[in-house]
Amino acid sequence: MLSIIALFTIIIIVALLISNKITPIVALVLVPIVAAFVAGFSFAEIGDFFNSGVESVISVVIMFIFAILFFGIMQDVGLFDPLINKMIAVSKGNVIAVAVGTVVIAAVAQLDGSGASTFLITIPALLPLYKRLKMNPYLLLLLVGTSASIMNMLPWAGPLGRTAAVLGMDVTELWRPLIKVQVIGLILLIALAVLLAMREKRLIARRGDFNKEIFEEADPLDVTAQDEKSQKAAALRRPKLLWANTLLALAVIGVLVWGVIPAGLAFMIGVSIALPLNYPDMKDQMDRIKDHAPNALLMAAIILAAGSFLGILEGTLMLDSIASDLVTILPAFVIPYLHLIIGFFGVPFDLLLSTDAYYFALFPIVEQVVTGAGVSSLTAAYAMIIGNIIGTFVSPFSPALWLALGLAGLEMGRHIRYSLPIMWGFSIVLLAVSVLVGVV
Template sequence: MELEGNNTVLALLGFAMIATFMVLIMTRRLSAAVALIIIPIVFGLLSGHSIDMGMMIIKGLMNLAPTATALVFAVLYFAIMMDAGLFDPLVERATRFAKGDPRRVAIATAIVATLVSFDGDGATTAIVTITAFLPIYRKLGMNPLILAVLMGSANSAVNLTPWGGPTLRAATALQVDMMDVFLPLIPVMIAGLAANFGIAWYLGTKERNRLGIVEMETDVSHLALDREEGVERPKLFWFNLILTVTLILSVVVQFLPLPIAFMIGLAIAVTVNYPVLSEQRDRIAAHAHNVLPIALLIFAAAVFTGIIDGTGMVAAMGSSLLAIIPDAVGPYFGVVISILSAPLTFIMSNDAYYFGIVPVLAETAGHYGIEAVEVARASLLGVAIHALSPLIAAIYLVAGLLDVEVGELQRFALPFALIVFAIMVLTALLTGAVPITA
């Protein structure tokens, strides 16, 4: 028997489903993709639904297909650009600019981390940035934790791009258009990057005062450009740059939908840079391990979002939260979500937060006139704090590469992450990306 008329039972089932989902993925009993498929089906059956869940899932798949398409082609496009060497001259100039000046080294670190972060892979950012700069930091006697701070903050801000993990999850969970989420967040992303460069100037100046300027050759840029031999295309640098700028502008001004833009962009990029068919296959195969998990996650999320919405659980959960929120707080719920995004993303994995918590917050916020897309933006503002979460693998990778303790890294980086977070929240509120009042 279906339970649509019993909001209390539906709400309890919904919260139980989210709790089960969070526990199983955070204890690593199930992968996120498997949990997103199995758990909602089980709870959908408990709510009295059966074969009709098929149409709920199909609806979820149809809603998320454009998102999956955009992400697959965007990740492949930027991977091809990294292979071809689009960012090589900028990385080389940044590392050469550093010389023996700790302040220049810190600024160059922020520049390289920002550029490399655009490929959407945090592990790549860590490996490239640390490989390029750790020898310089050690030679000068600089604190390697500064490297971690600047790299993490840059990567967090750039992760607001449509092909970044958090934005992907937020848009997927709420079934809203990624560009509607991202475009108003561009000033927020720029503010976050500006804050990071300010931190680089401050920490670099402190190190300069402590260590002085050392006249030495510090060009290790060749270390940052580690890739398969023979795949770079330096003669096509200007073509690739113009193509990338044109592609991004066409998306930002909404001349082309995001999926179509990156489909066309990838087709042109791989054909021009690697005209031999076997080379094209090799380049795409080389990055398939980055693309497949993204596609699996999105399509698995369609099961979760389709069932939690189709059974009425998310509406029931929103109504139950609405009953306990003071009326005076309601109009400021967008601000509340922005602030909560920091601690919630620190104590939860991305999947648990965006697929489990954010839909309930969005349903509740809707009663106060706050749109789902605004909730998606507010939920993303804690990315700088999330970068320090003990639940993500990247922090252990960074700590291992720098040979420091994770706790030491977290203690050093947290004050600066809080500064970046506060500036991003303030920018979002001032620009209207997140409403101060409904």
């Protein structure tokens, strides 16, 4: 009976998350509470489960809040502008150089862990180049999305935070083995960008100007609004403090990799230094916090709600029950490889499940099942992260992707048709490489 209640709980949560009718917070908080009541647990017991779940994710919440604030400030002061501008200048006029430059620029822009800011930086900067060179703008979206997805394995990005919350472990410990996967992934993506650019050169010669068809009916940009945004962004830049901010960012990341202090404390110190360094006036400091607080608090609230959800499912033994019953249903030879099977189909899963549903509903079940067969929790986590994460920006459940499509004047359906086969193939290759290098 407990397994049936657990299964219905997860199905309802996944359905609510997919429907986009309510926020993840509502689904992750209310549905498990109702399920716990149905299973016969009292208010006091549910309260204990909640406390246990929230305690397991609180360090992740602190890290998220201050990491988003820190990298938001670094974007504001223009820390990454010189590198991005240099890449744009170097790549002009050469299709292959533009494609490779797109990968590098997107990787740098994604350092703050925000897909929305990555697209805001890359699409307006690179789209004119693609149009001028008659390159397919869907290639731009494919390369930016894949590069950002690889960088999305950073500890302050969403997927690792969600996974760490499920496993109840420090997110930087989870990230360290993935650094080599990110490096290999970017090298493979640069090689893929070269191949796709060579194909693009042949297609340009055959088809003429691809961009006319896409952009001839696009609405003109609101020049006034763009000017206001540019002026506001320029006022926040601190070019004279470039080296100071570079050293600060390197120090924070170095301490993070070193692991000598908790990640939350490292970013808390970084924010505390970055604010007065760049904005001596207290009002300006508060404005920077207010600007980035919505993103930070939203992610923190979702992780806390997930902690409540997981605390209740674990405290009521629902996860244990559904895992033990799954073991009896699945063929014995499949169970030790279930995490690899799910990882293999990770990108298509992104078209069916939101990120929250994948990590908070599917992953806990798979982890419970395979650990019973002797597979470590970390191995299961890495297989599902690497297999799924490349599909982040080909999923209609990604708000940042809709922003990118709006900025570029492109269509979701055409993007999925163009990018899905390539991104899925790349994901499978990266998963295979991860197995070969011993991460999975």
